[in-house]
Amino acid sequence: MAAANEFPPDWERVDEWMPPELAKQVRALAAEARTRMQEKIMLDEHEIEDRRRAVANAIASQRLEGLEVDAQTRAELDQVALGELEPADVIASIRRRLVAGD
Template sequence: MLTPQEIAQRQRAVEDALASQRLEGLEPDAQALHQMQQYVQGHVELADIVAMFSRRVGNGEVHV
């Protein structure tokens, strides 16, 4: 279980990542946003999100 400080740190990291993407003109889809919130809450780790995204790209669900 994550501490409140760890959750806050993860939330800031996600907000920073989203801001960076949006500055580049990109908007993550609903599934990516959901996965990011799962990370904030400690249900998944970054490596899990990268693996899920890679599978989605490989399946043609996401175009990069």
């Protein structure tokens, strides 16, 4: 059984510290959530094309403002269009590079 002060609990060993029926329900909900996340990640071609257009528009907007998007950011934005990264990941990457002086 998990220690009372252990947080977060060890979800891999849920049967050791949770009543069996509740553990079964938790595992089923977790499996359903994983499936939904995987389905959400898979984008159809229409969605990918829409995202690519949005990326191209964002880059064009930067150019209109006199700024050039660097190659690494463009590559990361391409990954966003494909659903491989989230926009927040790109923002975090840009911040890390700015702080590092890259």
